[in-house]
Each structure stands twice: as C-alpha cells, then as structure tokens.
Amino acid sequence: MKICGFQQTSLIDFPGRIASIVFLGGCNFRCPFCQNASLVIGYKTLDSIDPEEVLSSLEERKGFVDGVEITGGEPLINGKDLIAFLRKLRQLGLAIKLDTNGYFPDKLGRIVSDGLVDYIAMDVKTSLDTYHIATGIENINPDRIAYSIRVIMNSSVDYEFRTTCVPGLVESRDVLNIAQLIQGAKRYYLQQFRVDEPTLDPSYMFLSPHSEEKLEAFRGIAQAYVRSVVIRGM
Numbered sequence: 001m002k003i004c005g006f007q008q009t010s011l012i013d014f015p016g017r018i019a020s021i022v023f024l025g026g027c028n029f030r031c032p033f034c035q036n037a038s039l040v041i042g043y044k045t046l047d048s049i050d051p052e053e054v055l056s057s058l059e060e061r062k063g064f065v066d067g068v069e070i071t072g073g074e075p076l077i078n079g080k081d082l083i084a085f086l087r088k089l090r091q092l093g094l095a096i097k098l099d100t101n102g103y104f105p106d107k108l109g110r111i112v113s114d115g116l117v118d119y120i121a122m123d124v125k126t127s128l129d130t131y132h133i134a135t136g137i138e139n140i141n142p143d144r145i146a147y148s149i150r151v152i153m154n155s156s157v158d159y160e161f162r163t164t165c166v167p168g169l170v171e172s173r174d175v176l177n178i179a180q181l182i183q184g185a186k187r188y189y190l191q192q193f194r195v196d197e198p199t200l201d202p203s204y205m206f207l208s209p210h211s212e213e214k215l216e217a218f219r220g221i222a223q224a225y226v227r228s229v230v231i232r233g234m
Contacts, residue, residue, distance in 0.1 A: 001081035002026065003049040004039055004073075008057065009065065014097045014119065015158075017067030020058060024082075027074040029101055030136030031125065032201030033166045033193065039073040040200065055088055062092060067118075071099040076107045086116040097121065101135075102148035112155045120152050120159040126169050127177040134169050136200070149182055162189040162232075165215060167207050175218040179225035188226040190218050192233030 005023030013019055025043025027036075034040055058068060068089055075082055075098060089096055097119040100108060111117050125134035128142035152159045161182050163170055175190070182188060192215065195205045210218075215231050222229045 001051070001078040001085065002043060002046075003051060003054060004043050004046045006049055006054050006057070008061065010069070014067045014069050014095070015160075017095055017097075018065050019067035019069050019095075019097065020061065020065050021069045021071060022054060024070065024072045024075050024078060026077050027072055027101075028077055028103055028137075029074065030200060031134060032136055032199065033134075033164065033169070033204045033207075034200045035195070035197035036073070037198065037200055043073065051085055051088075055092070058089070058094065059092055062094070065094070067095040067097060069097040069099065074101050074103070076100055076104040079107060082107075083111065083114070083116065086111065090116060095119070099123075100148070101125075102145050103140075105144055105147035105151050108148055109151045112151060112157055117157055120157055122148060122152060122159065122161050124149070124161050124163050124178050124182065126163070126166075127174045128181070130169070130174070134166070146181060153182070153185060158186075160187045160189055161185055161226075162191055164191045164193055165210050165218065166193045166204070167210055170218075172218065172221060175221045179222040183225040185226045187228040187230065188222055190215055190222070190229065190231050192231070194233060 002025040004025040007021040010019050010021050025039050027040040095118040098117045099121045102122045131142045132138050132140045193209050199205050212234055219229045
C-alpha cells in the first residue's frame with residue numbers, strides 16, 4: 001500500500017466530521033474523464049509517506065480531528081494492507097470514511113462486517129451496460145458494481161452514492177438506470193463535471209458541462225427512486 005498524500009484537515013469531505021484525508025496510489029479503472037492521473041497511472045513515481053508517520057500525526061491531532069477519509073485511486077486494491085491500516089485507525093478511536101469505485105464487493109463486505117468503516121462513498125459511473133466505456137476497462141464485470149451496492153445498502157453503515165455527470169457518458173437514460181439500481185438509497189449526489197485538471201483522455205478536457213437545467217432534470221428523474229438527491233458543484 002502506497003500513501004501518496006496526506007491532508008491534515010478537511011471540513012467538507014466527511015459529513016459531520018473534521019477529518020484528515022489519506023490518498024492511496026493505484027486504481028483498477030482507467031476512467032477517461034479522471035483528473036487524478038498522478039494517483040492512477042503515475043503514483044509509482046510519487047514520493048511515499050510512511051503509514052506510521054500518518055498514524056503518529058493523527059494521534060497528535062486527536063481531539064481536533066475526529067475522522068479520517070481513505071481515498072485514491074481505489075483503496076480496496078490494497079486488500080490486507082488496507083485492512084491492517086484501518087484496524088490501526090480504529091485503535092486511535094477515529095471515525096473512518098472509505099471512498100470506493102465498488103469493484104471489490106468481497107473486500108468491501110469484509111471491511112463492513114469487521115466494523116472498520118463508518119461511512120462509505122461509492123461512485124456509480126453510469127448505466128451498467130456501458131460501464132466499460134466509463135471505466136476504460138473492456139472486460140469489466142458490472143455485476144460487481146450491483147453487488148457492492150447491495151452490500152452497502154444492506155449494512156448498518158452510513159453511505160452515499162455519487163455520479164459525475166460527464167456529457168455523453170451520463171445522460172437521462174443513465175440517471176434513470178442508476179436511480180433504479182440504487183432504489184431506496186439514503187442519498188445520491190449528482191456531481192457536475194468540471195475540467196480543473198488534465199483528464200486521462202485529453203479529449204474530455206474539451207467537453208462542455210451539462211447545463212444547470214439539465215442537472216435539475218436529472219435530479220427530478222432520480223428523486224422518484226432515492227430519498228435525497230443533491231447536485232454538487234454548480
């Protein structure tokens with residue numbers, strides 16, 4: 001497991017918590033619109049932060065920081081190393097948020113059943129039948145995505161689902177399909193697509209974001225299936 005970044009304080013990333021953020025390198029997806037290329041394909045060239053240094057910093061900040069977010073990349077590619085790290089965070093008494101793309105439902109299920117996470121944020125990229133386009137992985141098995149959704153929704157862990165509304169990849173049909181897939185979910189975030197950093201596929205840098213009106217139409221579609229639908233990034 002390679003820690004490529006550590007943000008000591010965030011007031012917005014972990015709902016209800018003042019949190020630190022741990023950025024892990026490596027990802028099993030190659031989403032063409034991804035703006036974290038350094039963590040996805042370039043992480044091996046980045047400096048590594050010793051996990052023990054992170055744990056020491058978190059221990060020193062206890063009382064001010066009450067949570068930690070683990071993000072990437074895709075944290076679950078780290079398997080046993082990630083689980084060992086989460087156990088050490090638990091020993092510090094910190095609440096834990098996990099960001100995931102949902103492709104490793106068995107690992108996710110173990111983390112949930114072992115009580116190692118308090119909040120899960122899962123990305124649902126698009127309709128399952130076009131997931132290979134949105135993830136850049138031709139032989140992807142979208143059943144794993146549906147499985148992870150069930151793991152999360154059947155657990156007692158707090159959670160959110162979220163979709164970055166990339167024009168051409170996420171349209172009305174896709175929002176409907178996703179909303180039906182997560183029917184009954186607590187909360188669903190529709191995130192505006194913005195090009196703040198270079199994308200893995202440079203052509204996505206020239207896309208015009210969906211209009212506010214279109215995102216509101218997406219929200220109306222999803223509200224028929226999900227309890228709370230919020231637009232982010234407008």
